[in-house]
Amino acid sequence: xxxxxxxxxxxxxxxxxxxxxxxxxxxxVNKKFSNQYKATIGADFLxxxxxxxxxxxxxxxxxTAGQERFQSLGVAFYRGADCCVLVYDVNSMKxxxxxxxxxxxxLIQASPSDPxxxxxxxxxxxxxxxxxxxxxxxxxxxxxWCASKGNIPYFETSAKEGVNVEEAFQCIAKDALKSGEEExxxxxxxxxxGSSSSQPRSSGCEC
Amino acid sequence: xxxxxVEDEEKWLAAGIAGLQQNAFYMHRAxxxxxxxxxxxxxxxxxxxxxxxxxxxxxYYELYMRAFDxxxxxxxxxxxxTRRGCSIVDLYELVQHAGNILPRLYLLCTVGSxxxxxxxxxxKDVLKDLVEMCRGIQHPVRGLFLRSYLAQVSRDKLPDIGxxxxxxxxxxxxxxxxxxxxxxxxxxxxxxxxxxxxAREKEKRxxxxxxxxxLVGKNLHVLSQVEGIDLDMYKETVLPRVLEQVVNCKDEIAxxxxxxxxxxxxxxxxxxxxxxxxxxxxxxxxxxVDIKTVxxxxxxxxxxxxxxxxxxxxxxxxxxxxSKLNNAIGKVIEAQPDMPxxxxxxxxxxxxTFTLHVHPDRLDYADQVLGACVKKLSGKEKLExxxxxxxxxxxxxxxxxxxxxxxxxxxxxxxxxxxxxxDSETNKVMATVIIQSIMKNxxxxxxxxxxxxxxxxxxxxxxxxxxxxxxxxxxxDFKEEQNSVARLIQLLHSDDPEEMFKIICTVRKHILGGGPxxxxxxxxxxxxxxxxxxxxxxxxxxxxxxxxxxTTPKKIFQVLNxxxxxxxxxxxxxxALQLFLQCAEAANDCDLEPVAYEFFTQAYILYEExxxxxxxxxxxxxxxxxxxxxxxxxxxxxxxxxTHKATxxxxxxxxxxxxCRAVYACSHLFWVDDxxxxxxxxxxxxxxxxxxxxxxxxxxxxxxxxxxxxxVTLFVEIxxxxxYFFEKGNPQITVAAIxxxxxxxxxxxxxxxxxxxxxxxxxxxxxxxYMEFQKQKGGAIGEKYEPIKV
Numbered sequence: 001x002x003x004x005x006x007x008x009x010x011x012x013x014x015x016x017x018x019x020x021x022x023x024x025x026x027x028x029v030n031k032k033f034s035n036q037y038k039a040t041i042g043a044d045f046l047x048x049x050x051x052x053x054x055x056x057x058x059x060x061x062x063x064t065a066g067q068e069r070f071q072s073l074g075v076a077f078y079r080g081a082d083c084c085v086l087v088y089d090v091n092s093m094k095x096x097x098x099x100x101x102x103x104x105x106x107l108i109q110a111s112p113s114d115p116x117x118x119x120x121x122x123x124x125x126x127x128x129x130x131x132x133x134x135x136x137x138x139x140x141x142x143x144x145w146c147a148s149k150g151n152i153p154y155f156e157t158s159a160k161e162g163v164n165v166e167e168a169f170q171c172i173a174k175d176a177l178k179s180g181e182e183e184x185x186x187x188x189x190x191x192x193x194g195s196s197s198s199q200p201r202s203s204g205c206e207c
Numbered sequence: 208x209x210x211x212x213v214e215d216e217e218k219w220l221a222a223g224i225a226g227l228q229q230n231a232f233y234m235h236r237a238x239x240x241x242x243x244x245x246x247x248x249x250x251x252x253x254x255x256x257x258x259x260x261x262x263x264x265x266x267y268y269e270l271y272m273r274a275f276d277x278x279x280x281x282x283x284x285x286x287x288x289t290r291r292g293c294s295i296v297d298l299y300e301l302v303q304h305a306g307n308i309l310p311r312l313y314l315l316c317t318v319g320s321x322x323x324x325x326x327x328x329x330x331k332d333v334l335k336d337l338v339e340m341c342r343g344i345q346h347p348v349r350g351l352f353l354r355s356y357l358a359q360v361s362r363d364k365l366p367d368i369g370x371x372x373x374x375x376x377x378x379x380x381x382x383x384x385x386x387x388x389x390x391x392x393x394x395x396x397x398x399x400x401x402x403x404x405x406a407r408e409k410e411k412r413x414x415x416x417x418x419x420x421x422l423v424g425k426n427l428h429v430l431s432q433v434e435g436i437d438l439d440m441y442k443e444t445v446l447p448r449v450l451e452q453v454v455n456c457k458d459e460i461a462x463x464x465x466x467x468x469x470x471x472x473x474x475x476x477x478x479x480x481x482x483x484x485x486x487x488x489x490x491x492x493x494x495x496v497d498i499k500t501v502x503x504x505x506x507x508x509x510x511x512x513x514x515x516x517x518x519x520x521x522x523x524x525x526x527x528x529x530s531k532l533n534n535a536i537g538k539v540i541e542a543q544p545d546m547p548x549x550x551x552x553x554x555x556x557x558x559x560t561f562t563l564h565v566h567p568d569r570l571d572y573a574d575q576v577l578g579a580c581v582k583k584l585s586g587k588e589k590l591e592x593x594x595x596x597x598x599x600x601x602x603x604x605x606x607x608x609x610x611x612x613x614x615x616x617x618x619x620x621x622x623x624x625x626x627x628x629x630d631s632e633t634n635k636v637m638a639t640v641i642i643q644s645i646m647k648n649x650x651x652x653x654x655x656x657x658x659x660x661x662x663x664x665x666x667x668x669x670x671x672x673x674x675x676x677x678x679x680x681x682x683x684d685f686k687e688e689q690n691s692v693a694r695l696i697q698l699l700h701s702d703d704p705e706e707m708f709k710i711i712c713t714v715r716k717h718i719l720g721g722g723p724x725x726x727x728x729x730x731x732x733x734x735x736x737x738x739x740x741x742x743x744x745x746x747x748x749x750x751x752x753x754x755x756x757x758t759t760p761k762k763i764f765q766v767l768n769x770x771x772x773x774x775x776x777x778x779x780x781x782x783a784l785q786l787f788l789q790c791a792e793a794a795n796d797c798d799l800e801p802v803a804y805e806f807f808t809q810a811y812i813l814y815e816e817x818x819x820x821x822x823x824x825x826x827x828x829x830x831x832x833x834x835x836x837x838x839x840x841x842x843x844x845x846x847x848x849x850t851h852k853a854t855x856x857x858x859x860x861x862x863x864x865x866x867c868r869a870v871y872a873c874s875h876l877f878w879v880d881d882x883x884x885x886x887x888x889x890x891x892x893x894x895x896x897x898x899x900x901x902x903x904x905x906x907x908x909x910x911x912x913x914x915x916x917x918x919v920t921l922f923v924e925i926x927x928x929x930x931y932f933f934e935k936g937n938p939q940i941t942v943a944a945i946x947x948x949x950x951x952x953x954x955x956x957x958x959x960x961x962x963x964x965x966x967x968x969x970x971x972x973x974x975x976x977y978m979e980f981q982k983q984k985g986g987a988i989g990e991k992y993e994p995i996k997v
Contacts, residue, residue, distance in 0.1 A: 007283070026432075036476065038431045039428075039471035042422070044429075047363070065421075073268045073419070073421055079269075
């Protein structure tokens with residue numbers, strides 16, 4: 001039986017509150033940027049069509065709440081992700097230090113089939129701030145961390161000025177496609193052709 | 208049948224997933240073979256799994272996410288279908304044949320999303336239809352998830368400004384209307400949940416509601432992302448409508464959460480421009496709502512915004528943000544008389560941080576906030592609440608952190624009044640924080656008034672605030688804190704001697720009440736600080752303007768005398784003696800003979816009356832001799848009296864070796880290099896001879912007591928003194944005397960009863976070597992040594 005072509009790629013963006021996750025997504029999908037800080041609640045996604053090797057894919061980009069109190073339902077949406085983007089703010093050491101937590105949390109919750117080779121991409125955002133003068137995490141330090149975690153691709157971005165955003169998401173899409181995270185192959189015990197299955201588990205009202 | 212066990216729930220979830228996967232499998236097959244009829248049939252069956260009532264929101268979300276992922280495939284299929292010529296309008300009709308309403312509505316939303324994208328109908332019409340149809344689900348959990356599905360799939364299809372769905376018929380107003388309606392409906396479902404089911408399950412219900420909250424809040428996030436909502440629309444439509452819903456639902460959980468959401472999802476600029484409206488909602492909330500946390504978060508946000516750039520500060524001034532927040536806090540506190548004091552302090556603490564960021568130049572605002580805090584605290588006992596006292600420390604630390612300068616905080620008249628309400632332990636903590644701030648920033652505190660204010664603040668460290676004994680106070684902690692006070696005293700300085708003297712008197716006034724445990728830490732730095740002032744004045748013309756009031760060394764010495772005296776009463780006689788000697792030396796340098804004499808007298812009295820420990824006596828006598836040797840201010844008579852006493856004390860030490868050493872040290876009192884009138888060779892010799900006699904006696908005692916002579920060390924030491932004075936040209940020290948002393952030592956060393964002492968041997972050998980060396984040097988010294996046979 002031919003499996004359906006994989007045309008949908010799921011990407012999760014994680015990182016501390018205020019590092020610019022929403023801004024990166026908005027810059028990439030809508031080419032828009034706002035300086036205003038607006039917290040994200042729960043999980044939200046936007047889609048974008050990408051052309052890759054003559055094929056069209058839909059990139060489903062999940063933006064998440066950096067503040068824990070706005071993640072009340074948990075992270076079931078991690079499931080089936082093809083790539084995870086870890087974002088930090090180059091002007092905040094804490095946001096960089098927390099990358100490890102985000103990565104581990106993701107691997108535990110999403111439990112991909114091959115955690116060693118699951119594709120991550122790291123983005124050091126806000127390189128535009130103060131002409132780079134308030135920067136506290138050096139590119140070298142960030143690259144060293146990425147190298148230590150199995151050569152995670154690294155990009156320095158500015159969602160505000162659109163620097164490297166396109167390039168980063170190209171890479172994200174490419175890695176997501178390569179990831180080989182196949183969905184659970186489901187085969188029913190018996191193939192029950194034609195008859196509709198009963199509805200044993202309905203309860204309460206008929207809605 | 209209620210699934211309250213976790214195990215049961217896992218079972219239900221597994222069953223749900225299995226059913227979902229099975230139907231998804233058939234759905235995939237239908238999609239692969241472009242069989243629309245089967246695709247609809249199996250997708251509807253798949254979605255029926257979401258009809259369950261047995262799962263908690265968390266588990267339901269897992270199931271929902273799986274269905275959600277499958278629906279994306281279906282959505283793509285619908286898109287392909289329309290490309291293949293299937294009418295989207297027909298599809299929209301077709302999916303409504305699904306038998307159960309919940310699957311029907313999920314399918315309708317999915318097709319609706321494609322419908323809007325096709326632009327075959329105005330987006331607003333489709334959205335309106337969908338949001339109305341969703342009313343069909345009134346079960347809270349199912350309804351909330353369905354509507355959050357609608358919110359997500361419509362998210363990028365709203366007729367926002369600049370979006371492709373904006374057109375003649377569709378405007379951002381429609382987008383806002385749609386989201387607000389969905390929000391309102393969701394909030395109703397969410398609040399209603401509170402009133403369904405038995406009362407005993409209230410806790411479980413609240414937990415479930417808490418888990419569901421982000422589904423409702425998500426709508427506010429969507430609104431915040433709508434670009435077309437400018438300040439006017441936010442002010443006129445969005446905020447009032449959202450607040451109306453929040454206030455009217457009269458539900459504690461919803462009000463707390465949604466106010467927090469509003470503050471977090473919308474930008475700071477909007478908050479500033481709508482402060483009246485936003486703050487006006489707070490007193491209308493249920494009395495149990497934790498307003499302080501929400502308000503504090505608002506102020507924290509605005510503080511960060513103010514700190515982000517100086518450009519935004521005018522906005523704050525323009526809308527009079529401080530007075531509005533101040534009023535709002537006042538009203539909230541008034542409206543909630545039962546608010547715990549922690550809440551009150553948290554609010555004021557946030558307001559203080561806010562005003563420090565926004566109005567760093569308006570100290571009166573900061574003082575006003577502290578004053579309001581005092582007012583609220585007054586009439587209460589000292590705080591027992593640990594969290595509340597911690598919060599006060601944060602409150603009081605804020606101005607220090609902001610200005611890096613205690614001097615600014617000292618200008619806040621209400622600052623010490625807030626500190627009054629701290630228990631003595633926390634008071635100390637705060638005092639330590641203050642001192643650390645001064646140390647870190649090297650703050651100059653250079654007027655007596657400020658010192659007065661400062662010591663008023665840190666009095667928790669300066670004296671016992673209550674009569675209770677704190678046995679449990681850790682010795683090391685106590686030392687640490689008193690040492691920090693000592694460092695602080697050293698740091699107080701004014702270049703103006705008059706002011707510096709006032710500072711000294713102020714410090715003195717405060718520390719004298721510190722009690723016997725603190726004085727030994729606090730008096731010495733004050734003494735040295737005073738002596739520094741003396742040295743500063745010493746070069747200057749005494750009383751240049753003849754003013755009665757002006758500060759003179761004499762005046763300072765009077766104060767010093769009284770200050771050090773307090774130590775002898777504690778008693779800490781050894782420390783007092785040292786300090787008296789320090790003072791005497793300073794008086795010497797100021798040519799104040801009577802003052803210096805007085806200090807010596809004080810030191811002698813302490814020696815005679817208070818210092819009884821023999822080791823302490825040895826230390827003290829050497830200090831006395833050393834100091835006295837350096838004194839040049841004394842006339843013959845005074846000097847005689849003092850040296851006479853000192854030699855007397857020396858000869859009366861308990862142990863013979865101690866006696867011997869003190870006595871030969873006294874020899875220096877009679878021969879001072881730079882004082883021509885103190886060159887009494889005869890008395891030098893007397894001292895040395897007396898020392899020799901004592902050394903002899905020591906030997907004999909040792910012989911009698913232990914059967915062996917003691918070490919010859921003392922003799923070698925005396926020999927060295929002989930050589931010193933010999934070189935200095937004391938005529939009483941003759942070659943013969945030295946010669947006989949060398950022989951004496953040699954004999955002693957070889958006598959049968961002597962105890963071998965390698966150290967003494969080495970000492971003697973090196974002394975002899977020195978003499979040999981001097982001989983070979985030639986010149987006057989060589990000639991002098993020549994006759995001595997080594």
